[in-house]
Amino acid sequence: xxxxxxxxxxxxxxxxxxxxxxxxxxxxxxxxxxxxxxxxxxxxxxxxxxxxxxxxxxxxxxxxxxxxxxxxxx
Amino acid sequence: xxxxxxxxxxxxxxxxxxxxxxxxxxxxxxxxxxxxxxxxxxxxxxxxxxxxxxxxxxxxxxxxxxxxxxxxxxxxxxxxxxxxxxxxxxxxxxxxxxxxxxxxxxxxxxxxxxxxxxxxxxxxxxxxxxxxxxxxxxxxxxxxxxxxxxxxxxxxxxxxxxxxxxxxxxxxxxxxxxxxxxxxxxxxxxxxxxxxxxxxxxxxxxxxxx
Numbered sequence: 001x002x003x004x005x006x007x008x009x010x011x012x013x014x015x016x017x018x019x020x021x022x023x024x025x026x027x028x029x030x031x032x033x034x035x036x037x038x039x040x041x042x043x044x045x046x047x048x049x050x051x052x053x054x055x056x057x058x059x060x061x062x063x064x065x066x067x068x069x070x071x072x073x074x
Numbered sequence: 075x076x077x078x079x080x081x082x083x084x085x086x087x088x089x090x091x092x093x094x095x096x097x098x099x100x101x102x103x104x105x106x107x108x109x110x111x112x113x114x115x116x117x118x119x120x121x122x123x124x125x126x127x128x129x130x131x132x133x134x135x136x137x138x139x140x141x142x143x144x145x146x147x148x149x150x151x152x153x154x155x156x157x158x159x160x161x162x163x164x165x166x167x168x169x170x171x172x173x174x175x176x177x178x179x180x181x182x183x184x185x186x187x188x189x190x191x192x193x194x195x196x197x198x199x200x201x202x203x204x205x206x207x208x209x210x211x212x213x214x215x216x217x218x219x220x221x222x223x224x225x226x227x228x229x230x231x232x233x234x235x236x237x238x239x240x241x242x243x244x245x246x247x248x249x250x251x252x253x254x255x256x257x258x259x260x261x262x263x264x265x266x267x268x269x270x271x272x273x274x275x276x277x278x279x280x281x282x283x284x
Contacts, residue, residue, distance in 0.1 A: 005172075009162060012168060050194065053244065074205055
């Protein structure tokens with residue numbers, strides 16, 4: 001089961017869960033992912049120790065996709 | 075579709091990309107700046123005493139200036155690792171669980187003990203706090219402190235660190251470019267200014283960088 005989560009004031013919120021053999025769940029996850037991107041979030045996939053990739057489309061084969069807010073110099 | 079560069083770079087188009095060479099030059103400039111404060115104030119104090127021993131109080135004030143100004147710079151550097159913002163205690167355990175999943179076993183234990191996440195990068199060993207990061211570079215001979223954080227102040231502390239960790243892992247040089255450089259100097263200058271419980275994390279980063 002893959003998960004789309006957003007880091008927020010609750011720690012994190014699970015926005016969608018899907019398996020690749022469930023097209024409806026996949027479409028719902030894609031819609032949710034796009035909605036969050038439109039709201040300013042950035043999609044990330046952790047690729048293992050030391051690496052992460054920014055994604056602009058939901059990778060359906062990823063186990064975990066994390067949405068984060070932008071960072072800025074303080 | 076995946077992207078290698080940090081999207082936040084679009085907000086700072088005037089900045090050149092920060093790489094190892096850029097950091098070395100910046101480090102030298104910080105050293106020159108420190109010398110530019112220490113040497114003239116110390117020399118002025120010595121000359122004053124030589125000319126007129128009764129001017130000792132003025133000479134001491136001059137020595138103090140030469141000491142205090144670099145200390146203030148180091149203090150500004152240590153500020154980037156200081157915990158900041160609302161603690162959001164209720165959400166913190168959930169956030170710490172996610173951060174722990176992103177970190178390796180040892181880095182997770184270190185983060186829980188010190189509040190700082192250690193991440194090895196191509197530029198050196200990074201320590202990530204809630205509102206900034208410190209890079210231990212040049213084989214552990216120099217630290218660079220960066221002020222950088224998430225734009226969402228309501229996030230619990232571990233989520234703020236996870237934001238920085240994911241951005242750093244995406245594009246290390248881009249991360250150093252987006253962040254504001256706050257201080258560079260010898261590690262001991264930073265170590266004495268950070269909180270006691272954070273010092274093991276800096277010691278560990280120094281070992282990683284060597």
